[in-house]
Amino acid sequence: MVKIEKKKKKTIPLSKRERKRYVLIEILNADVAEKDFYFGFWIELLGFFGSRGLAEINPRIVLYKNNKVIVKCKRGKETELIAGLGFINKIRNKKVILNPLLTSGTIKKLKTEAQMN
Amino acid sequence: MDIVYGQPLKELLQVSSYFKEQLIVLVNTELQEAAVKKKYLKTCFLVNEKTDLNKIKNKRKAVIGGSVAANEFAVKIGANYLLQPCNEKQFFDLGLAKKLSENNITVVLMFDELRGKNSFERHLYWKNYLEVVNYCKRKGTKFIVASGGTDPLALRPRKVRRALAEILGLPKEKAKEYLSEEIK
Numbered sequence A: 001m002v003k004i005e006k007k008k009k010k011t012i013p014l015s016k017r018e019r020k021r022y023v024l025i026e027i028l029n030a031d032v033a034e035k036d037f038y039f040g041f042w043i044e045l046l047g048f049f050g051s052r053g054l055a056e057i058n059p060r061i062v063l064y065k066n067n068k069v070i071v072k073c074k075r076g077k078e079t080e081l082i083a084g085l086g087f088i089n090k091i092r093n094k095k096v097i098l099n100p101l102l103t104s105g106t107i108k109k110l111k112t113e114a115q116m117n
Numbered sequence B: 001m002d003i004v005y006g007q008p009l010k011e012l013l014q015v016s017s018y019f020k021e022q023l024i025v026l027v028n029t030e031l032q033e034a035a036v037k038k039k040y041l042k043t044c045f046l047v048n049e050k051t052d053l054n055k056i057k058n059k060r061k062a063v064i065g066g067s068v069a070a071n072e073f074a075v076k077i078g079a080n081y082l083l084q085p086c087n088e089k090q091f092f093d094l095g096l097a098k099k100l101s102e103n104n105i106t107v108v109l110m111f112d113e114l115r116g117k118n119s120f121e122r123h124l125y126w127k128n129y130l131e132v133v134n135y136c137k138r139k140g141t142k143f144i145v146a147s148g149g150t151d152p153l154a155l156r157p158r159k160v161r162r163a164l165a166e167i168l169g170l171p172k173e174k175a176k177e178y179l180s181e182e183i184k
Helices: A034-057 A078-085 A107-114 B009-019 B030-038 B068-077 B094-102 B111-115 B119-139 B158-167 B172-179
Strands: A020-028 A060-065 A068-074 A097-104 B002-005 B023-027 B042-047 B061-064 B081-083 B106-110 B143-146
Touching (some): A020 A107, A034 A060, A034 A078, A097 A107, B023 B030, B061 B068, B119 B143, B143 B172, B158 B172
Parallel strands (some): B002 B023, B061 B081, B081 B106
Antiparallel strands (some): A020 A068, A020 A097
């Protein structure tokens, strides 16, 4: 009889994972709900970069607090992400300006900078 | 440095001081210039073929491109800025880039105009500006991305404009250098 052994799924070790960058963004001029921001952000970036470009950037919203957002992206693609922010001028018919404040390799630094703890 | 069209000056001043950015407001008449100067902002005259150039000697001049004649006119009068040298059609070439470089004229992409286009027109704009930046890079012509809106909320932070110039193909150091130029 063949013994079937269940193997535990191993997570990829930290050193072998893809490098990423975190960008701290400030939303100026309007109070925007997290869901609305998510939608507006996605639509504009998708419109400009297309599905392939957006997949390469791979942006993810990590944290949203007090009109400040931390967005994660692939390392080396932060320039594209920041450039894409320029195209966002309205979220839910509220005019906004997205101001990239800081880029970092760790989330901790951005949290302390934005006082998000 | 950022270039915008004339607009509500109070709000403009608020937003620009938040971004800590030196603003150049494009004006058509001396009356507008006086109003802008009251707010301690820099001005630049929008010039076309009908403008009397004797009146605005020794002042900053900008020409809106978008045709071969307009682009050549900017070189002829020795303007400081050539705004929007091309649109959905290409009017920019290597020869013009060389002439602009010799006359120390800065090529400006007005970002608000690009942003307002639909996706089809936008791709044509983008394609043409990729060529413009390539020519500017080869001939050493200055190129900047400016906000260029008629609304204070169309102002874009320097980081965003620098990133746009970079993804258009301008080297990182050059994009930073051209945008951080201060005007006396």
